[in-house]
Amino acid sequence: MIARLLSSRGPIVAILLLAVALALPFLSDSTYLRHLMILVFIYGIVAASWDVTLGYTGIFNFAHTAFFGLGVYATGLLAKLGGLDPWASMLLGSVLVAGIAALVAWPVVRLQGIYVVLVTFAFSQLALQFVISQSDLTGGTQGLVRIPTIQLPGYNFLRDYKLGYYYVGLALLGLSVLGLQILVRSDFGLSLRALRDNEDYARARGIPVARQRLKALVASAFVAGLAGGFYAVYLRVASPEVFSFATTSLILSMVLVGGVGTLWGPVLAAVVLTLGSEALANVRGLDEGRHMLVAVAMILALRFLPGGLISALLPRRGAPDRAARPTVQGPTTP
Amino acid sequence: MTLDALATVLVSGLVMGSVYALMASGLSLVWSTLGIFNFAHGALMTLGAYLAWTLAGSGVLGLPPWIAMLVAVALVAAVGVLLERLLIRPFYGHRAMLLVTVMTTLAATVFLSKGIQLVWGPRLKELPALAPGNVSILGTSISAQEALIVGVAPIVLGALWAFLRFSSTGRGIRAVGQNPQAAQLIGIDVPRLFAIAFALAAALAALTGILIGSVRLVTPSLGDEPLIKALIIVIFGGLGSMAGTIWAAYLIGLAEALLVFTIGIYWAPSTLFLLLILVLVLRPQGLMGKVVR
Numbered sequence: 001m002i003a004r005l006l007s008s009r010g011p012i013v014a015i016l017l018l019a020v021a022l023a024l025p026f027l028s029d030s031t032y033l034r035h036l037m038i039l040v041f042i043y044g045i046v047a048a049s050w051d052v053t054l055g056y057t058g059i060f061n062f063a064h065t066a067f068f069g070l071g072v073y074a075t076g077l078l079a080k081l082g083g084l085d086p087w088a089s090m091l092l093g094s095v096l097v098a099g100i101a102a103l104v105a106w107p108v109v110r111l112q113g114i115y116v117v118l119v120t121f122a123f124s125q126l127a128l129q130f131v132i133s134q135s136d137l138t139g140g141t142q143g144l145v146r147i148p149t150i151q152l153p154g155y156n157f158l159r160d161y162k163l164g165y166y167y168v169g170l171a172l173l174g175l176s177v178l179g180l181q182i183l184v185r186s187d188f189g190l191s192l193r194a195l196r197d198n199e200d201y202a203r204a205r206g207i208p209v210a211r212q213r214l215k216a217l218v219a220s221a222f223v224a225g226l227a228g229g230f231y232a233v234y235l236r237v238a239s240p241e242v243f244s245f246a247t248t249s250l251i252l253s254m255v256l257v258g259g260v261g262t263l264w265g266p267v268l269a270a271v272v273l274t275l276g277s278e279a280l281a282n283v284r285g286l287d288e289g290r291h292m293l294v295a296v297a298m299i300l301a302l303r304f305l306p307g308g309l310i311s312a313l314l315p316r317r318g319a320p321d322r323a324a325r326p327t328v329q330g331p332t333t334p
Numbered sequence: 335m336t337l338d339a340l341a342t343v344l345v346s347g348l349v350m351g352s353v354y355a356l357m358a359s360g361l362s363l364v365w366s367t368l369g370i371f372n373f374a375h376g377a378l379m380t381l382g383a384y385l386a387w388t389l390a391g392s393g394v395l396g397l398p399p400w401i402a403m404l405v406a407v408a409l410v411a412a413v414g415v416l417l418e419r420l421l422i423r424p425f426y427g428h429r430a431m432l433l434v435t436v437m438t439t440l441a442a443t444v445f446l447s448k449g450i451q452l453v454w455g456p457r458l459k460e461l462p463a464l465a466p467g468n469v470s471i472l473g474t475s476i477s478a479q480e481a482l483i484v485g486v487a488p489i490v491l492g493a494l495w496a497f498l499r500f501s502s503t504g505r506g507i508r509a510v511g512q513n514p515q516a517a518q519l520i521g522i523d524v525p526r527l528f529a530i531a532f533a534l535a536a537a538l539a540a541l542t543g544i545l546i547g548s549v550r551l552v553t554p555s556l557g558d559e560p561l562i563k564a565l566i567i568v569i570f571g572g573l574g575s576m577a578g579t580i581w582a583a584y585l586i587g588l589a590e591a592l593l594v595f596t597i598g599i600y601w602a603p604s605t606l607f608l609l610l611i612l613v614l615v616l617r618p619q620g621l622m623g624k625v626v627r
Contacts, residue, residue: 060432060433060436062436106615107611107614107615110614110615111614113432114365114371114432114436114573115569115573115614117371117433117436118371118565118568118569119569119610119611119614121373121562121565122562122565122566122569122607122610123607125558125562125565126562126603126604126607129559129562129603129604130603130604133599133600134600245440245443245444245447245558246444246448248440249440249441249443249444252437252440253441256437288448288451288452289448289452291444291445291448292444292445292448292449292452294444295441295442295444295445295448296441296445298437298438298441299420299421299438299441299442302425302434302437302438303424303425
């Protein structure tokens with residue numbers, strides 16, 4: 001496994017990026033920059049885990065932002081109303097999200113093409129309506145406020161200009177991407193890609209289609225739920241905005257701009273798009289307009305950069321490898 | 335349930351069903367012609383309502399409501415042509431056209447709805463009613479506007495059916511939907527018909543949006559919730575079948591009215607979704623649909 005991980009150029013880039021990320025708080029003690037980087041870590045995790053279902057498995061999963069949002073609310077509610085320790089809430093919240101994902105996946109993995117999009121999309125909008133309607137519990141459109149924050153014995157996370165959150169976020173990102181990397185390179189991950197590239201042949205070779213897809217959905221939802229949990233204890237508010245079309249398209253644009261079927265691409269794009277989008281939010285009159293720009297970026301990426309940023313930055317060695325690196329695609333095309 | 339309550343449920347179900355039928359028929363038309371699902375349909379509804387507001391009496395230009403509605407529908411149809419040109423046409427023949435166009439139309443939704451918020455602001459707008467006053471159906475009093483919706487929907491849907499069945503353009507659209515290559519071979523201008531189908535669906539969206547806006551208020555999120563209902567409807571009805579979709583629209587409208595009456599407005603959407611999941615587990619191609627391509 002280690003040898004296989006080291007055999008590509010990915011780890012070198014990863015280690016470089018990690019070094020920069022580790023050193024960043026020492027280069028600048030700007031709270032705002034740290035805040036932006038923490039958002040990058042969170043969105044990076046969500047985008048990379050989405051790519052496991054969308055890119056590697058070829059499931060047309062449009063419920064991923066909802067899994068993230070449910071993670072935010074599950075952790076927030078467990079910590080605030082359940083009185084659970086926030087660390088435990090994050091973990092339990094993600095497990096809950098994974099359970100919900102399994103329930104949604106049950107019909108979804110048996111469907112084809114557009115029906116997968118429709119059901120996952122309808123699910124995510126119903127999750128939003130549910131959160132808004134249960135306002136006694138969730139605060140409705142006002143959102144859930146004053147979520148307790150994570151603590152370590154002897155250390156207050158509110159100190160040191162967000163330094164603690166920064167490193168927890170970075171660690172979560174590192175662990176998530178490493179975990180997902182191991183997942184997609186395992187035999188399990190291979191079977192997922194086999195399903196995506198040739199479902200009939202994979203089935204004929206004895207791969208249980210529905211079960212593998214269900215596992216992939218549950219795994220990626222768990223990671224998204226974890227990111228949501230960290231988002232809740234970091235920002236200390238949960239707002240229905242996390243379920244919106246705008247959030248979905250922001251994270252989807254990270255997957256597309258970064259490159260479908262890679263893990264580091266979406267993380268890289270999370271850096272560019274989060275910093276860009278937040279910088280524009282400070283320009284007067286662009287608060288709504290920046291979402292429009294993200295939408296345009298997404299369309300342009302689909303049109304002109306089908307392999308994503310990563311294909312432009314990291315030219316792959318051989319032609320066969322390039323062929324194995326997919327652009328946007330799915331199990332069945334009409 | 336008393337007879338009065340039953341009448342109330344029936345009438346409100348009929349109103350909702352009519353709105354859903356108009357909306358879902360546009361989605362179904364685009365699907366069966368171009369083979370894509372247009373997520374921007376809800377945003378086009380909202381755009382139609384705002385344009386009508388700007389054109390009509392309460393807005394800037396002060397046109398009579400009927401004229402304002404027709405102009406707004408025509409403008410949104412033009413936006414539809416533009417969207418097809420920019421978001422759909424570049425991806426014809428793409429091996430994942432279905433998924434890519436889901437994404438581009440999703441991006442269009444965000445672009446349009448944020449643009450609408452920028453132009454018209456977050457404040458609620460009131461569209462002048464096309465038909466003022468109240469009427470009584472089955473002993474239930476509803477606004478004439480709602481009665482108008484119930485009356486207009488079958489006429490519009492009938493006209494759409496006749497257009498697709500008898501006019502040469504409509505037959506061309508169906509031919510392209512069934513087999514684009516063969517249609518091209520016999521000299522049909524496929525891209526032109528794709529654009530016409532998309533524009534027609536956009537016009538239907540605008541009309542639906544204006545009708546909804548005239549019974550509720552016009553807000554930037556006007557089209558969001560109906561879009562979700564329309565998703566459920568096209569899954570129930572089977573996307574490719576226009577008739578199945580329309581039946582499903584009325585069925586879901588009635589079921590929703592019944593659920594709202596019995597278990598309340600908060601739980602009705604979730605219950606509908608659970609029903610949908612059950613249907614999908616038993617019949618993955620939709621209640622009335624055929625196997626998808």
